[in-house]
Amino acid sequence: MSTIIGPFAKIFGWILAAFFSVTHNYALAIILLTLVTMVAVFPLTRKGTRSMMQMQLLQPELLKMRARYKKTPGMTAEEKREIAQQQQTEMMALYRENGVSPTGGCLPMVMQFPVFIVLYSVIRGMTRTVPGKGKGAAPVYDPLYINHATKLYQSLSATHGKMEAFGLNLADSVRTHQPHWVDVVPYVVVILIAVGLQYVSIWQITNRNPSAANANPQMQTI
Numbered sequence: 001m002s003t004i005i006g007p008f009a010k011i012f013g014w015i016l017a018a019f020f021s022v023t024h025n026y027a028l029a030i031i032l033l034t035l036v037t038m039v040a041v042f043p044l045t046r047k048g049t050r051s052m053m054q055m056q057l058l059q060p061e062l063l064k065m066r067a068r069y070k071k072t073p074g075m076t077a078e079e080k081r082e083i084a085q086q087q088q089t090e091m092m093a094l095y096r097e098n099g100v101s102p103t104g105g106c107l108p109m110v111m112q113f114p115v116f117i118v119l120y121s122v123i124r125g126m127t128r129t130v131p132g133k134g135k136g137a138a139p140v141y142d143p144l145y146i147n148h149a150t151k152l153y154q155s156l157s158a159t160h161g162k163m164e165a166f167g168l169n170l171a172d173s174v175r176t177h178q179p180h181w182v183d184v185v186p187y188v189v190v191i192l193i194a195v196g197l198q199y200v201s202i203w204q205i206t207n208r209n210p211s212a213a214n215a216n217p218q219m220q221t222i
Contacts, residue, residue, distance in 0.1 A: 005118050006145075012037075012122040012144035017152040029152070029163035030123060037119050044108040051104030058098060063112070065090055126152075127171040128159045 015036065020029040038045075069087040071080050095102060125144025132140050141161040146153045156163070163170035169187070172178075174187045 002144035005114075005121055008118045009122050009125070009145040012118055013125075013176065014147065014150075016122060017146055017150035018154070020152040021150065024151075026126075026163040026170050027166055027168075030170070033122075034119065041112045041115055044112050048104070048106070051101065051108070054100045054104075055102075058094065058100060061089065061094060065094070078161060121152075126156060126163065129161065 012033065016029055020026065023029050023032070027068045065087060069083045069090075071083060075083075101107075122145050126146065128142055128144045129139040130142045132138050139213040141157055143153055143156045143161075146156070161171055168190075170188065174184060175190065176187075178184050
């Protein structure tokens with residue numbers, strides 16, 4: 001896996017190091033790299049979101065179609081196959097008529113995964129450690145995908161992997177042992193903010209077409 005993403009991760013690492021050389025702040029450098037990544041994948045995000053919204057608009061018609069071709073007890077296997085085929089044919093005709101692809105919402109989202117895997121690998125690699133030389137030697141911090149000549153690499157090596165920014169060590173997480181439980185609260189708050197922002201974005205999409213969301217309770221629940 002690392003062999004495949006390595007060349008792309010080095011590009012991300014170079015961009016991250018460039019941002020750090022300007023901001024001298026780990027958090028700001030990561031935020032700027034994330035923004036650049038989001039801008040790069042925005043065409044795919046927009047295409048996937050539009051396709052999802054179009055599918056929502058068709059939900060009332062699709063529900064009527066399913067009710068019209070509903071299978072009833074006592075039907076033979078041949079009758080069930082015929083009804084399923086008629087339903088499928090009518091559904092595809094509805095998609096073509098409205099210029100909608102059933103996979104149009106999923107495919108663009110799936111295509112973004114490799115980009116975010118690379119982004120995650122670069123950020124996670126900032127705190128990589130390698131075994132020290134000699135028996136009992138302390139581990140040595142060796143950031144992955146970061147050029148050794150950059151200020152970012154030198155800073156990470158000097159701080160032994162600590163990424164202090166805005167009073168937080170970005171190398172820590174909720175699971176990292178802290179001297180007191182209060183020290184874990186900021187990390188929990190960051191997670192809650194991220195979850196809240198994700199919920200708001202989904203809420204905005206579903207509320208663009210309330211009738212479709214109400215017509216499809218399963219989509220509303222998701």
